[in-house]
Amino acid sequence: MRDHYLKSIRIENFRGISKGILEDFQDINIFIGRNNTGKSSVLEALYLFLTDGHVDFLDRRSLRVVVTRRGWYGTETVSHLFTDPNSPSIIEGGNTQGRKDKFSLSISIPYSTELSYAKEAGLDINRTVCLKADKNDRALYRFYISSEGKTHYFILDEGYFTGRRSNTLFIDDLLVKSFGEPEKIYSVILKLGGRDVLDRVLSVLRDRYPDVRDVTPLQIGDRWVLHVLYEDRSIPFYSMGDGFKLAFTYVMLSSLVRGGYLIIEEPEQHQHPGSLDLILKALYRAARNNDVQIFISTHDIRVLDRFIELAKEEGGVLVKVYKLSLEDNILKATTFDLEELYTYRKELEIDLRL
Helix, strand or coil, rough: CCCCCCCEEEEEEEEEEEEEEEEECCCCEEEECCCCCHHHHHHHHHHHHHCCCECCCCCHHHHHHHHCCCCCCCHHHCCCCCCCCCCEEEEEECCCCCCEEEEEEEEEECCCCHHHHHHHCCCCHEEEEEEEEEEEEEEEEEEEECCCEEEEEECCCCHHHCCCCCEEEECCCHHHHEEECHHHHHHHHHHCHHHHHHHHHHHHCCCCCCCCEEEEEEEEEEEEEEEEEEEEEEEEECCCCCCHHHHHHHHHHHHHCCCCEEECCCCCCCCCHHHHHHHHHHHHHHHHCCCEEEEEEEECCCHHHHHHHHHHCCCCEEEEEEEEEEEECEEEEEEEEEEHHHHHHHHHHHHHHH
8 A cells, every 4th residue: 555545435414425434445446336336425524634625636626527527407416415514514534644634615604805806806796605625624625516617726824735736536427528629639748748748548449459559640631630550451440439538538537647646436337348348457457566555436346356357457546335324324334455356346236236
């Protein structure tokens, strides 16, 4: 286990979880369970805690992502961040060195001086809700969001964020689809990771597409179009199969972060077996080679099976499974290490299908 890895998390009054503790995190941590057992809420709590609800590796406002990612239906959406909106959400984590930190979020009374700036930023201040974020009881910022979903941050402690860059990325279906044109994906790779990251992406892709030599823009008419290069030909990225295109985006995102955290929601969505295999291999290698701790939710037994296979084939990574349940809003978990997975696999497969 790396020194910076998260070892445990305590969640209180967040989404449908009134209380819950998850402990003994490993390199790759997989959350399973039936619908409405808290899997997505645990991922969101991890995301907020690891980013302070501020910005993630792609400079996305992580609190805004969490507030809006399940759908936006006005300021009432905000109240559903809490089991009880009259009390703060508390997310407390401990790392492998024994350090504990606490992130808390609460609904706050808007400040009149801040509302004038929020109005200038285009928010309808008559239909705006304010959230206050603290870290270890230190006020970090207030977050305003209007009924139209427009947001504005007021940083209360500039010194806390100076020189900090979050090394956390939450990958879900919405993020993958947001990239749109493949040239945007390629630009992100080179801007944030350079050629080294592109080479890591290609090394994973070649496990399934061994003839691929490179991915690069080539000029067609008056525009540059991303192409996949083979030894004897090039094919526009747009002409590749959907499986290849989705896998490329997931693998790219999984390869960007080093020395940080990846949070993945249901990577099996819209994937056929070949592309899912590439995604899981990229995640495994990120944990093994890039000093990345990974948290994944899934409904698909293929995810567990592939990580079991990769652990046998490549080694160097500890995998743990958390079967979650919610009883009267109390989060509970039954845990399995790799050896226990062999024994209980059939039971887990039946449960994942429900």
